[in-house]
Amino acid sequence: KTTNLLLDKRWVAKVADFGLSKIGPNMLSHTHVSTIVKGSFGYLDPEYYRRQKLTEKSDVYSFGVVLFEVLCARPAVLPMVMEGEEELEQANLAEWALHCHQIGTLDQIIDPCLREKIDPECFKTFTDIAKKCLADRGSERPPMSDVLWNLELAWQQQEGADAEREQRTCDGTSTRIAGDVAVMIDGQQVLRTGNSDPTPGAEFSEIMAPVGR
Incomplete structure (x- = not known):
């Protein structure tokens, strides 16, 4: 969860608490570990909650929640959400984000600071992989290597779009100067x-x- 991710002065992430990972499967021959359900609400793998079997894909689910937290600048558990004219006392960010993704309104709940800056291709790549992380079944969630690959792709897409935008700005300035x-x-x-x-x-x-x- 985000409260366990610390950033140093160079923006390098440090994991402060491994939580359930300490009791998770630590050998290739073990695909899961049976345990009483533990964890933080909002990050809890629904499959783990139902079957009480903790797997590597449980962490993938939690990371998907973190991705939507970063994108939307909202906590994993929303204290109050408006659904039309109905006010919900508490809502799960993961479920809300998936619902908005399904009906095509996800861009309306993202961080306002990102809305005007994020490249459409970057946005699609980022949200698609975050959505896959939140698949209900662990077997349908991607391995973390795939998640990393897609996040790096999204970063490259954004950098490319930023560079192109900056180049257009420079070209426009050069044209005006040349016309004097x-x-x-x-x-x-x-x-x-x-x-x-x-x-x-x-x-x-x-x-x-x-x-x-």
């Missing part, structure tokens, strides 16, 4: 912004229509 021309007015050089309009500007008005003195 220097003209001589009363013996002084004046920088004039480029304009395709052939109509003479104010600085030429006295030349075109001289006024007698």
Whole structure:
């Protein structure tokens, strides 16, 4: 869960508490461990809750919740959510995010700071892998290696989009600068912004229509 993920001054993540992982399967011959249901509400694997069998895919589910926390800037357990005109006292972020993803409104609940900045392809890659992590059955959840690959892809897509946006901005600035021309007015050089309009500007008005003195 996010409260166990600490970031140092270089933004390197540190896991503060391994929780249930300490009692999970530690050998290849063991695919799960049977235990009384423990864990934090909002991060709890529904399959583990039903079958009381803890697997590696239980951690994948919890990580999927963390991904949606990061995307939406909301806690795993929402104290109050509006569903139409009905007010729900408590809601599960994972279930709410999946519902919004299904009806195509997920972009409306993400962090407002990301909404205008996140690239559509990055958004799709990120949300698709987060959704897969929250699959009801552990067997349908991806291995963490796949999760990592998709997150790196999303990061590359965002970096590419940011670089392209920055390049367009630079190109626009260069075009405006290149369009500027220097003209001589009363013996002084004046920088004039480029304009395709052939109509003479104010600085030429006295030349075109001289006024007698």
